[in-house]
Amino acid sequence: MIDYSPKFESILDECLDDVLRGTRTIEQCLELYPDYAADLKPALQIGILTSRLKSPEMSAASIDKLENRLREKMAMNAKPKIVRGRFAPFAKLAAMIAIVFLVALGSGAGAVAASSNAVPGDWLYGLKRLWEAIILALTPLTGQVDDLWLQMADRRLDEVEELAQRGQLNETALFDLYMAMSQAIALADTETKPNLMAYLTQAQVALISIQPPDQEKALFTDVMLLTAPTIREDGSLEAPPTSPPSRSITPTPTLTMTPTMTATATAIENQAILPTFTATSTETLTATNTPTPRVPATATRTPSPTNTPVRPTATHTPSPTPTATWTPLPLPTLPGSTPIRQPTVPPSSGGESQPTNTPDLQSTVRVRETEMSVYLTQTAGPEPTEASP
Amino acid sequence: MDRVNERRLLQQAQRGDSDAFAEIYRENVQVIFRYIFHRVNDSHLAEDLTGDVFTKALEGLRDYQDQGKPFIAWLYRIAHARVIDHYRRVERRPTESDVEDEPISVDQDMDAGMIRRHAAQVLRAAITELTDEQQQVIILRFIEGKRIETVAELMGKQANAIKALQFRALRSLAGRLERSGFDIDSIIAGLS
Numbered sequence: 001m002i003d004y005s006p007k008f009e010s011i012l013d014e015c016l017d018d019v020l021r022g023t024r025t026i027e028q029c030l031e032l033y034p035d036y037a038a039d040l041k042p043a044l045q046i047g048i049l050t051s052r053l054k055s056p057e058m059s060a061a062s063i064d065k066l067e068n069r070l071r072e073k074m075a076m077n078a079k080p081k082i083v084r085g086r087f088a089p090f091a092k093l094a095a096m097i098a099i100v101f102l103v104a105l106g107s108g109a110g111a112v113a114a115s116s117n118a119v120p121g122d123w124l125y126g127l128k129r130l131w132e133a134i135i136l137a138l139t140p141l142t143g144q145v146d147d148l149w150l151q152m153a154d155r156r157l158d159e160v161e162e163l164a165q166r167g168q169l170n171e172t173a174l175f176d177l178y179m180a181m182s183q184a185i186a187l188a189d190t191e192t193k194p195n196l197m198a199y200l201t202q203a204q205v206a207l208i209s210i211q212p213p214d215q216e217k218a219l220f221t222d223v224m225l226l227t228a229p230t231i232r233e234d235g236s237l238e239a240p241p242t243s244p245p246s247r248s249i250t251p252t253p254t255l256t257m258t259p260t261m262t263a264t265a266t267a268i269e270n271q272a273i274l275p276t277f278t279a280t281s282t283e284t285l286t287a288t289n290t291p292t293p294r295v296p297a298t299a300t301r302t303p304s305p306t307n308t309p310v311r312p313t314a315t316h317t318p319s320p321t322p323t324a325t326w327t328p329l330p331l332p333t334l335p336g337s338t339p340i341r342q343p344t345v346p347p348s349s350g351g352e353s354q355p356t357n358t359p360d361l362q363s364t365v366r367v368r369e370t371e372m373s374v375y376l377t378q379t380a381g382p383e384p385t386e387a388s389p
Numbered sequence: 390m391d392r393v394n395e396r397r398l399l400q401q402a403q404r405g406d407s408d409a410f411a412e413i414y415r416e417n418v419q420v421i422f423r424y425i426f427h428r429v430n431d432s433h434l435a436e437d438l439t440g441d442v443f444t445k446a447l448e449g450l451r452d453y454q455d456q457g458k459p460f461i462a463w464l465y466r467i468a469h470a471r472v473i474d475h476y477r478r479v480e481r482r483p484t485e486s487d488v489e490d491e492p493i494s495v496d497q498d499m500d501a502g503m504i505r506r507h508a509a510q511v512l513r514a515a516i517t518e519l520t521d522e523q524q525q526v527i528i529l530r531f532i533e534g535k536r537i538e539t540v541a542e543l544m545g546k547q548a549n550a551i552k553a554l555q556f557r558a559l560r561s562l563a564g565r566l567e568r569s570g571f572d573i574d575s576i577i578a579g580l581s
Contacts (some may be wrong), residue, residue, distance in 0.1 A: 009552035011453050016555075020534065026577070043556065050516075050531040053509055056432045058422040058439060066418070066440050067411055070447055074407040185474045239536065277517035 008036055014048045016039060080296075119159040119166075120173050146187040150196055153180035157203050164210040174212070175218045181226045200227045390416050395460055403450055410450070414443055417461055420533065421468050427528045430517050438475060442468045450531045462543045469525065503578060508571050515565040523558035526551055 011033050018024035026044045115124035132152060139148045156177035163169045179205070188196045200360040204227040208288065212220035230238040390398075392502075395416075401409035414427075423441055426435035445467050453463065516527055522544070529540045537555070541548040566573055 006549055006552070009549070009556045012556055014561075016530075020531075027545070034575050039560075041575065042567075043559040045577050046512075046559045046566070047531055047572070048565045049512060049566075050559075051534065053427075053512060053532065055423045055532060056426060056435075058419055058436060062436050063415070063418055067414060069405045069440070070414060070443055073444065073447055074405065074410060077405070117452060153566065269580065321550060373489065 010365070012037055012040060015044055017151055018042055019048060020051055043215060068122075086371050102171070119162045120170065120176075121163075121168060129376070145193075146189055146192045149180060149183040149187055149197060150192060153177070153184040153203075156180045157199075157206060161206055169210065169212055170217065171216055171219060172215055174223055178219070178226060181223065185226065185229050200229070203227050392459065396455060399450075399455065399460060402577065410447065412431045417464055418443065422460060423532060424465065424528050425468055425472060427513065427516055427532055428468075428524055429475065432511050433564050434475070436534070438468070438471050441471050444470070449468070458542060458545075462545075463524070465543055469521065473521065478541075504571070505576055508576050511566060511569050511571070512562060514561060515562050519558050519561060522554055523561070527558050527562075530555060534567070 001143075007262035015026075015029035015033070018029060019026055024032075026041065026048070029044060030040055033040060064356070086305065118128045119127040130153075136145075136148060139145050157171070160169060160173050160177050163173050181200075184192075184199070185197055204224070207220075207224055210220075394539060395413070398409040398413050398473060403411060418439065424441045425438045425442070426432055429435055429438065435527055442464060448462060449467075516524055520526065524545055529535050530537065535543070537548050537551050541551045544551065563573070
């Protein structure tokens with residue numbers, strides 16, 4: 001009977017070593033362990049036969065080919081990963097938080113959709129911004145960051161307008177608008193620039209009708225400046241050097257009677273209020289509201305060809321969506337003050353130019369400079385005196 | 390390659406040194422190819438699976454930790470897993486019927502060389518029918534010529550367990566050759 005004990009297995013292993021190394025023959029092993037000979041013999045024979053099995057070699061060409069493949073793979077692994085922007089370190093965490101949050105809400109997609117119109121202060125606004133942060137973290141992978149920042153800037157503008165209507169415009173909303181605009185301008189390329197310019201024009205018109213809280217006027221000025229970026233020689237855009245934006249600084253005394261393009265629903269039907277200003281030697285402004293006949297409810301800009309200062313006039317219409325007409329008129333020179341910059345756009349034959357949806361780039365910028373000059377003059381000047389209408 | 394040199398190359402490879410990894414690869418590629426060939430008994434398939442093994446090794450290199458065993462032990466484990474995965478994918482393994490379908494019966498008219506070649510063919514096929522562990526032991530012990538202690542280290546088992554696996558594997562192979570009608574004594578006697 002065969003003994004399958006560890007002792008036999010050790011004897012077999014010892015004999016295999018000897019036979020394979022050639023220090024003993026099979027017969028010598030069997031003589032050494034006659035009690036196990038019957039079982040040792042076939043095992044030793046198979047051991048020898050197996051050790052004599054020829055093994056094919058992998059061809060040199062196959063080895064080289066595989067090595068090249070491995071080197072290529074190593075080179076690919078060594079390439080730097082796509083930079084995912086400043087949100088990258090938080091993307092995974094943000095995604096996890098978002099998932100948990102959405103699951104907790106029980107209707108994740110609906111909640112995100114519902115948050116799209118939220119503004120700062122709304123309870124869903126945090127979700128809206130979290131979702132944006134996730135999108136921003138992932139978008140670099142698709143290479144459309146510039147488009148996304150333009151969308152972000154547009155959203156921030158909507159929020160600022162909404163808050164301004166509620167009378168709740170605050171520093172955070174303006175700062176976020178500033179940051180989004182800066183990113184959109186900085187990342188704009190040839191394809192994005194037309195959309196960006198259209199957006200900036202829209203933003204300028206929208207912002208100029210907003211009366212920011214006194215304490216936010218400096219920041220508001222920074223945002224306004226961003227709407228008129230410098231055009232470099234190569235056609236790229238450069239945001240005005242206002243970074244970082246002014247935050248939480250002492251407000252500059254400004255006009256409280258808005259001689260800007262402000263249109264409100266309180267305007268009397270078929271009448272428009274034309275603010276006029278009288279500058280004195282003490283550089284105070286006197287605002288006088290003078291009813292004027294209604295003008296067509298289209299935005300018009302009439303640049304003055306002269307070097308005399310211009311002043312804006314605002315026309316209020318009773319339409320549900322207020323529209324503004326801005327007709328810069330000659331202003332009396334302010335004694336001792338710096339004349340307002342003049343637009344260089346030549347006057348149209350009719351004395352008014354009709355803006356289009358796709359304004360000429362240069363004229364748009366020039367008109368914007370005029371608007372900005374007026375705006376800055378109005379916001380940076382001394383405390384005005386409001387005159388009786 | 391001694392362990393010190395191997396460890397140095399591994400550290401360099403883990404830092405992205407492709408030359409270091411290439412040296413490790415060239416040191417081990419034939420060993421792994423032979424191991425896989427004897428597991429699948431097909432040289433083309435063995436080449437493909439060998440490529441898979443080193444690709445997997447490269448992918449896992451950053452996470453590889455030296456636990457005092459030679460690097461080839463890790464490669465063997467990957468190769469073993471790849472072979473098993475291959476058979477899972479094709480949903481079959483070589484079976485007794487596959488071997489018996491082959492014209493391997495010993496013919497009285499065969500010369501000794503032809504008989505040995507047939508015996509080798511049967512033996513190769515029989516190895517692929519062993520259990521996974523028995524195949525590993527047979528290949529490492531008799532194809533690669535390693536001592537039982539080394540096989541135990543590579544397989545992560547005790548030497549006595551390897552001795553038991555070795556005996557059961559040899560007995561199984563011997564039975565397979567005898568059932569095929571081979572006169573093992575004459576084959577052994579004919580070996581130079």
